[in-house]
Amino acid sequence: xxxxxxxxxxxxxxxxxxxxxxxxxxxxxxxxxxxxxxxxxxxxxxxxxxxxxxxxxxxxxxxxxxxxxxxxxxxxxxxxxxxxxxxxxxxxxxxxxxxxxxxxxxxxxxxxxxxxxxxxxxxxxxxxxxxxxxxxxxxxxxxxxxxxxxxxxxxxxxxxxxxxxxxxxxxxxxxxxxxxxxxxxxxxxxxxxxxxxxxxxxxxxxxxxxxxxxxxxxxxxxxxxxxxxxxxxxxxxxxxxxxxxxxxxxxxxxxxxxxxxxxxxxxxxxxxxxxxxxxxxxxxxxxxxxxxxxxxxxxxxxxxxxxxxxxxxxxxxxxxxxxxxxxxxxxxxxxxxxxxxxxxxxxxxxxxxxxxxxxxxxxxxxxxxxxxxxxxxxxxxxxxxxxxxxxxxxxxxxxxxxxxxxxxxxxxxxxxxxxxxxxxxxxxxxxxxxxxxxxxxxxxxxxxxxxxxxxxxxxxxxxxxxxxxxxxxxx
Amino acid sequence: xxxxxxxxxxxxxxxxxxxxxxxxxxxxxxxxxxxxxxxxxxxxxxxxxxxxxxxxxxxxxxxxxxxxxxxxxxxxxxxxxxxxxxxxxxxxxxxxxxxxxxxxxxxxxxxxxxxxxxxxxxxx
Numbered sequence: 001x002x003x004x005x006x007x008x009x010x011x012x013x014x015x016x017x018x019x020x021x022x023x024x025x026x027x028x029x030x031x032x033x034x035x036x037x038x039x040x041x042x043x044x045x046x047x048x049x050x051x052x053x054x055x056x057x058x059x060x061x062x063x064x065x066x067x068x069x070x071x072x073x074x075x076x077x078x079x080x081x082x083x084x085x086x087x088x089x090x091x092x093x094x095x096x097x098x099x100x101x102x103x104x105x106x107x108x109x110x111x112x113x114x115x116x117x118x119x120x121x122x123x124x125x126x127x128x129x130x131x132x133x134x135x136x137x138x139x140x141x142x143x144x145x146x147x148x149x150x151x152x153x154x155x156x157x158x159x160x161x162x163x164x165x166x167x168x169x170x171x172x173x174x175x176x177x178x179x180x181x182x183x184x185x186x187x188x189x190x191x192x193x194x195x196x197x198x199x200x201x202x203x204x205x206x207x208x209x210x211x212x213x214x215x216x217x218x219x220x221x222x223x224x225x226x227x228x229x230x231x232x233x234x235x236x237x238x239x240x241x242x243x244x245x246x247x248x249x250x251x252x253x254x255x256x257x258x259x260x261x262x263x264x265x266x267x268x269x270x271x272x273x274x275x276x277x278x279x280x281x282x283x284x285x286x287x288x289x290x291x292x293x294x295x296x297x298x299x300x301x302x303x304x305x306x307x308x309x310x311x312x313x314x315x316x317x318x319x320x321x322x323x324x325x326x327x328x329x330x331x332x333x334x335x336x337x338x339x340x341x342x343x344x345x346x347x348x349x350x351x352x353x354x355x356x357x358x359x360x361x362x363x364x365x366x367x368x369x370x371x372x373x374x375x376x377x378x379x380x381x382x383x384x385x386x387x388x389x390x391x392x393x394x395x396x397x398x399x400x401x402x403x404x405x406x407x408x409x410x411x412x413x414x415x416x417x418x419x420x421x422x423x424x425x426x427x428x429x430x431x432x433x434x435x436x437x438x439x440x441x442x443x444x445x446x447x448x449x450x451x452x453x454x455x456x457x458x459x460x461x462x463x464x465x466x467x468x469x470x471x472x473x474x475x
Numbered sequence: 476x477x478x479x480x481x482x483x484x485x486x487x488x489x490x491x492x493x494x495x496x497x498x499x500x501x502x503x504x505x506x507x508x509x510x511x512x513x514x515x516x517x518x519x520x521x522x523x524x525x526x527x528x529x530x531x532x533x534x535x536x537x538x539x540x541x542x543x544x545x546x547x548x549x550x551x552x553x554x555x556x557x558x559x560x561x562x563x564x565x566x567x568x569x570x571x572x573x574x575x576x577x578x579x580x581x582x583x584x585x586x587x588x589x590x591x592x593x594x595x596x597x598x599x
Binding site: 163404407410461462465466 | 510513515516536538539540541563564
C-alpha cells in the first residue's frame with residue numbers, strides 16, 4: 001500500500017478549510033517554504049483512509065478478547081459529549097472563569113471515580129497507565145521523604161505483576177524486590193512477610209491479579225506492608241471485575257491508578273490517547289501534581305496541593321478523554337457500574353467453562369474478568385503452540401487473546417471477553433476455539449501456516465527484532 | 476536436550492565451566508534457550524563489574540519477554556562475549572559454545588548441580 005504522500009499529483013487538492021474569519025497578519029518568523037502536504041483530492045484522501053481502516057481490526061470489527069487490556073465497546077455518546085463545542089473550542093490558557101464547565105467535569109470525575117475506588121483525591125494528568133504508576137510511586141516517595149524516612153528504597157512486586165510495575169519502580173528510583181506467587185496464583189503471604197522491612201517503601205499489586213483471580217488474603221497483605229511502614233499501590237489499570245463491587249481503598253490501598261481507556265470505555269490501543277488517572281487517600285493528597293480543581297462559593301478554580309510533586313504533564317492531561325469517562329460513569333450510574341462488572345465476570349466464566357471442554361486452564365475457576373489457558377499439553381501432543389492458535393483465530397476474524405502472559409504460565413492464552421459481548425458472539429468464538437483444537441490434532445501444519453486470509457501472512461517477529469528497519473523506503 | 480557432564484548447572488538455568496580455581500565461564504543452558512525461544516537481544520555486563528551469586532548480572536530478550544540472567548557465582552567480570560551483541564541467536568544455536576562472560580576472582584558459588592541432577596531438576 002502506498003503512503004498518502006506517494007499518491008496524487010501536483011495540482012490536486014481539496015478545500016476543507018473554512019474561509020478565514022480573523023484579520024490576516026504576517027508573522028516575523030513566518031516560514032518561507034510551503035508546507036509539504038499531500039497533493040490529493042478529497043475522494044482520494046477518503047479512499048486512502050478507508051482502505052487503511054479496512055486493514056485493521058478493532059472492537060467495532062469483531063471479537064477482541066485481549067486479556068488485561070479490556071477492549072470493550074466505546075459507546076458513541078462518549079464521542080458526542082467530548083465533541084461539544086464547550087469542550088473543544090477552548091484554549092488551555094484562557095481564564096478559569098470562562099471554562100467553569102470544563103473545571104466542573106474534572107471536579108465531578110474526581111468525585112465519582114474516588115467514590116468508585118475508595119480514594120479521596122484524584123489527578124487526571126498522567127497520559128497513560130505506566131505514567132500513572134510512575135506518578136503514584138512519586139507520591140509514595142514524597143510521603144516518605146516528607147517524613148524524613150529516607151531509608152525506604154525498595155518496592156515489592158509479585159512475579160505475576162504487569163511488566164510496567166517493576167519498570168515504573170526503577171524509573172522512580174527504587175530497587176525492585178520480587179515475591180513469588182503461591183500455586184493458586186496469589187501472593188505468597190509468608191514470602192511477603194519475609195520480604196518487608198524498614199527498607200520497604202511500598203507494594204505494587206493488581207487485584208484481581210494478572211491470572212484473573214481475586215486474592216482472598218488482600219487485607220492481610222496490605223496490613224503486612226503497612227505494619228512495616230510501607231504504602232500499598234493498586235494497579236487499577238483494569239478495574240473491570242470489581243468496579244462498584246469492592247473498592248481498592250477498602251482493601252487497604254493508599255494509591256491507585258486507573259486506565260480510563262480500559263474500564264471507562266475511552267479509545268484504547270493504536271492511538272488512544274490514554275489517561276492514567278491517579279487516586280490517593282487523604283494523607284497523600286498534599287503531594288498530588290497540580291493544578292487540581294477546587295470548588296468554593298464563587299465556583300470552580302485551580303489550586304496546587306501544598307507539597308505537590310509538580311506537574312507530570314502539560315495542563316490537565318488528556319482532558320477530552322476524561323469527558324468520555326465521565327459520560328460513561330454517568331450513563332451507567334450507581335446500578336449500571338456494578339452490573340457491568342458482574343457481567344464481565346459472568347462472561348469470562350461462561351467462556352472459561354465452554355473452552356474447558358478441551359483446553360487446559362492454568363488455574364481452577366471460577367475466574368474474575370479474565371482467565372488463562374495453558375497450551376503446554378496441546379503443544380506437546382501436536383506441536384501446535386499458543387502462537388499458532390492465535391494466528392488461526394485471525395483467519396476467523398477474531399483478534400487473538402493476550403499471548404505468553406503472564407510469564408509464570410507457559411504457552412499462555414489470556415482471554416477477557418468484557419461485558420459488552422453477547423452470548424451469541426461468545427458461543428461463536430468458543431466454537432472457533434474448539435474447532436481449532438480439533439484442527440491442531442488433524443492437520444497441525446494448517447495452523448503453522450496460519451493466517452492465510454489476512455492482508456499480510458505470518459510476520460517474522462524474530463527477524464524484525466534482530467534486524468529492525470526503522471525507516472520507510474518508498475517503492 | 477544436551478547437558479554436558481563437565482559443566483555445573485544452577486537452578487536459574489545457567490551453566491558454569493571451570494577454567495581454574497577462581498575463574499569460570501558462564502552461559503545459559505539448552506533448556507533455558509529452548510524455554511525463552513528465539514533470542515533477539517542481550518544486555519551484557521561490563522568487564523570489571525562485580526557480580527553476586529544468584530543476583531542478576533545480564534538480561535536477554537526474546538520475542539516473548541525480557542529475562543534476567545542470574546550470576547551463578549560471586550566475582551568480577553573479566554571478559555564478555557561481545558559477538559553475542561550482534562548475533563544473540565548464537566545462544567539458541569550453540570548454548571554451550573556461546574558463553575556470556577568470563578568471571579574471575581570467584582569467591583563464592585550459588586547452589587550448583589551436576590548435569591544429572593540438573594536434568595532431574597528440570598524434569599520436575
